[in-house]
Amino acid sequence: MNKNPYKKLxxxxxxxxxxxxxELPQHPKNLYQPVTYxxxxxxxxxxxxxxxxxxxxxxxxxxxxxxxxxxxxxxxxFSLIHDDxxxxxxxxxxxxxxxxxxxxxxAILSGDVxxxxxxxxxAKCKKETSIQLQSVFSETAIGLCEGQxxxxxxxxxxxxxxxxxxxxxxxxxxxxxxxxxxxxxxCAKASKENAALFYKAGEKLGIAFQLTDDYLDVFGVAxxxxxxxxxxxxxxxxxxxxxxxxxxxxxxxxxxxxxWLTKKQFNPKEKVAAVKDIFVSLKLNSSLQxxxxxxxxxxxxxxxxxxxxxxxxxxxxxxxxxxxxxxK
Amino acid sequence: MNKNPYKKLxxxxxxxxxxxxxELPQHPKNLYQPVTYxxxxxxxxxxxxxxxxxxxxxxxxxxxxxxxxxxxxxxxxFSLIHDDxxxxxxxxxxxxxxxxxxxxxxAILSGDVxxxxxxxxxAKCKKETSIQLQSVFSETAIGLCEGQxxxxxxxxxxxxxxxxxxxxxxxxxxxxxxxxxxxxxxCAKASKENAALFYKAGEKLGIAFQLTDDYLDVFGVAxxxxxxxxxxxxxxxxxxxxxxxxxxxxxxxxxxxxxWLTKKQFNPKEKVAAVKDIFVSLKLNSSLQxxxxxxxxxxxxxxxxxxxxxxxxxxxxxxxxxxxxxxK
Numbered sequence: 001m002n003k004n005p006y007k008k009l010x011x012x013x014x015x016x017x018x019x020x021x022x023e024l025p026q027h028p029k030n031l032y033q034p035v036t037y038x039x040x041x042x043x044x045x046x047x048x049x050x051x052x053x054x055x056x057x058x059x060x061x062x063x064x065x066x067x068x069x070x071x072x073x074x075x076x077x078f079s080l081i082h083d084d085x086x087x088x089x090x091x092x093x094x095x096x097x098x099x100x101x102x103x104x105x106x107a108i109l110s111g112d113v114x115x116x117x118x119x120x121x122x123a124k125c126k127k128e129t130s131i132q133l134q135s136v137f138s139e140t141a142i143g144l145c146e147g148q149x150x151x152x153x154x155x156x157x158x159x160x161x162x163x164x165x166x167x168x169x170x171x172x173x174x175x176x177x178x179x180x181x182x183x184x185x186x187c188a189k190a191s192k193e194n195a196a197l198f199y200k201a202g203e204k205l206g207i208a209f210q211l212t213d214d215y216l217d218v219f220g221v222a223x224x225x226x227x228x229x230x231x232x233x234x235x236x237x238x239x240x241x242x243x244x245x246x247x248x249x250x251x252x253x254x255x256x257x258x259x260w261l262t263k264k265q266f267n268p269k270e271k272v273a274a275v276k277d278i279f280v281s282l283k284l285n286s287s288l289q290x291x292x293x294x295x296x297x298x299x300x301x302x303x304x305x306x307x308x309x310x311x312x313x314x315x316x317x318x319x320x321x322x323x324x325x326x327x328k
Numbered sequence: 329m330n331k332n333p334y335k336k337l338x339x340x341x342x343x344x345x346x347x348x349x350x351e352l353p354q355h356p357k358n359l360y361q362p363v364t365y366x367x368x369x370x371x372x373x374x375x376x377x378x379x380x381x382x383x384x385x386x387x388x389x390x391x392x393x394x395x396x397x398x399x400x401x402x403x404x405x406f407s408l409i410h411d412d413x414x415x416x417x418x419x420x421x422x423x424x425x426x427x428x429x430x431x432x433x434x435a436i437l438s439g440d441v442x443x444x445x446x447x448x449x450x451a452k453c454k455k456e457t458s459i460q461l462q463s464v465f466s467e468t469a470i471g472l473c474e475g476q477x478x479x480x481x482x483x484x485x486x487x488x489x490x491x492x493x494x495x496x497x498x499x500x501x502x503x504x505x506x507x508x509x510x511x512x513x514x515c516a517k518a519s520k521e522n523a524a525l526f527y528k529a530g531e532k533l534g535i536a537f538q539l540t541d542d543y544l545d546v547f548g549v550a551x552x553x554x555x556x557x558x559x560x561x562x563x564x565x566x567x568x569x570x571x572x573x574x575x576x577x578x579x580x581x582x583x584x585x586x587x588w589l590t591k592k593q594f595n596p597k598e599k600v601a602a603v604k605d606i607f608v609s610l611k612l613n614s615s616l617q618x619x620x621x622x623x624x625x626x627x628x629x630x631x632x633x634x635x636x637x638x639x640x641x642x643x644x645x646x647x648x649x650x651x652x653x654x655x656k
C-alpha cells in the first residue's frame with residue numbers, strides 16, 4: 001500500500017495555506033509574529049486533510065473545500081495556543097509554546113485572532129454553504145471549549161468514570177475530526193444524511209486516535225512515538241488506562257496504584273515500570289486495543305453506509321489505520 | 329429633553345438578550361457559571377443599543393437587528409473577560425472579574441465560548457445579511473485584538489505619539505461602536521454607502537467617548553464618575569493628557585512630570601494634584617475638550633449626510649452628548 005495516498009491533497013492544502021500565513025499583517029509585531037511562528041511549526045494538518053479527503057469521496061472539486069479546511073486548521077491552532085497556556089505546556093511540536101516564547105497575554109490574543117481568522121475563511125464559500133459550514137463549526141467549537149473545561153475539572157476529581165472520560169475526549173478531540181469530515185461533505189454538496197454520517201464517523205475515529213495516544217504513551221516504542229514513553233504515568237494523567245485500572249484492580253493492586261499516585265518523590269523509570277505492570281496484569285493493553293479497534297471499525301462501517309465509493313473508503317480505512325499503527 | 333429617548337429600544341434588547349443568557353447550558357458548570365455571572369453584571373449595553381438605534385433610523389423592524397446587537401454585546405463581553413486577564417484587573421462593573429473570582433484558565437475559556445456564541449447569532453439573520461454582517465464583524469474583531477496588543481505594547485514604550493494613541497483607542501474601543509452602527513444599518517437594508525458612513529461616524533463617536541474617559545478621570549467629579557478620580561495619573565497610564573503633556577511641557581514641567589512618573593513611593597493625592605496642575609497650566613483640559621468636541625461634531629456631521637431623517641439624528645446627537653456629559 002502507498003503509505004500516504006493523500007500526498008497530492010496535502011500539497012494542495014499547503015499551497016492554499018502557506019500564502020494565508022505569509023500574508024498576515026506585520027503590525028502589531030507582538031500580535032502577528034507569534035501567530036506566524038505557531039502556524040509555521042511542523043504540523044500534520046490531519047484535520048484539513050480529512051475535509052479534502054471527504055470532498056474527494058464525492059468527486060467534488062477540492063478547491064471548494066479549501067476555505068473550510070483552512071478554517072479548521074486555524075481553529076485547531078487557536079485551541080492549541082490557548083490549551084497550552086491552560087496546561088502550562090512548555091513545548092508544542094518540539095518547539096516552545098507561544099506563552100513560553102512570549103507570554104500568556106500575547107498567547108491569549110494570538111489565539112483570539114486565529115479564531116476570528118478561522119471564521120473569515122467561510123466568507124470565501126458560497127452563501128448557502130457558508131451558513132451550513134458555520135453551523136457545524138460553531139457547534140463543534142463550543143464542544144471543544146466544554147471538553148477542555150471537563151479535562152481541567154478532571155485534574156482535581158477522583159471519581160472520573162470511563163464514560164465521562166470518553167465524553168471528554170469526544171468533545172476535546174473527536175468532534176473536530178467529525179466537523180472536518182462533515183465540512184468536506186458539505187462543500188461537496190453531499191446530502192444532509194451523508195454529511196451527518198461523516199460527522200459521526202469522524203467522531204469515532206477521533207476517539208480511536210485519542211485512545212491510541214493513551215495506548216502509545218505506555219506501550220509504544222519510544223523511538224517511534226518520538227517521545228519518552230510513560231509521560232502520562234509520571235504525571236498521573238487520568239487516561240483510559242489509569243481510570244480502567246482504578247475501576248478493575250483488586251485491593252492489593254489498587255493500594256499499590258494509589259501509592260504511586262500519591263508519592264511525591266520517586267524514580268520515574270521505576271514508577272512507569274510498576275504502573276505498567278499493573279496495567280498488563282489487568283490485561284488493559286489488550287482491552288484498550290479492543291476499544292480502539294471497536295471505535296475504528298464503527299467509523300469505517302459508518303463510512304461504508306455512505307454514498308461514497310467503497311474503493312475510496314477502503315483506501316481511507318487503510319490510511320486511518322496506518323495513522324494509528326505508526327508506532328506500535 | 330427626555331434623558332433617555334431609547335428606553336423602549338433598550339427594553340426590547342433586554343427581552344431578547346435575557347433568555348439567551350438564561351438558556352445557556354448548566355454543564356460543565358465551571359465553564360457556563362462564569363459566563364452567566366459575567367453576562368449578568370449590570371451593564372450599559374451601549375453597543376447593541378447603537379445597532380438598534382441605527383436600524384430605527386431607517387424605520388426597519390427592530391427585531392431584524394436583534395441578533396447582530398446580541399452578537400456585538402457577546403463579543404464585547406468576550407473582549408472584556410480576556411482584557412481583564414491581560415490587564416490584571418480585579419474589578420469590572422464593580423464586581424470581581426472572572427479570572428479573580430475563578431482563575432485565568434477559566435476566564436480564557438469563558439471568553440472563547442462567548443466569541444463563538446457571538447458568531448452563532450448571525451445564523452439567525454437572512455443569508456445575505458448574515459454574510460455582510462460577519463464581514464464587518466470579523467474585521468472589527470481583528471481590529472480590537474490589534475488595539476489591545478498596541479495598548480500592551482505602549483506600557484513599556486516611552487515614545488508613544490498622540491497619533492499612535494488615537495490609533496490605539498480607535499482600534500481598541502472605537503471600531504466596535506462603528507461596527508455596531510454599521511450592522512444596524514445593514515440589518516435595515518440601508519445602502520452600502522450609508523452603512524459605511526455609520527461605521528465612520530461610530531468610530532468618531534467612539535474616540536470622543538474614550539477621550540471623555542481620559543478627561544473625566546482627571547477633571548470629573550468623583551461622585552458623578554462613580555470612581556475616585558486620578559486613577560490614570562496614579563498608574564502612569566499613557567492617556568491623551570499625559571502624552572500631550574510630555575509633548576508640550578517646558579523643561580521644568582517635563583522634569584517634574586518625569587519625576588512623578590518614576591517615583592516609587594508617593595502620596596497618591598499629592599501626585600494627582602501635582603500632575604493635574606501641570607495639565608491645567610498647559611491648558612490641556614480645554615485642548616482635550618476641543619478634541620472631544622471635534623470628534624463628536626465630525627460624527628454628527630457624518631450622520632447628517634446619511635439618508636436617515638434629520639429629526640432622528642438630532643435626537644441621537646443629544647443622547648450621545650448626554651453620554652459624554654454624564655459627569656462633568
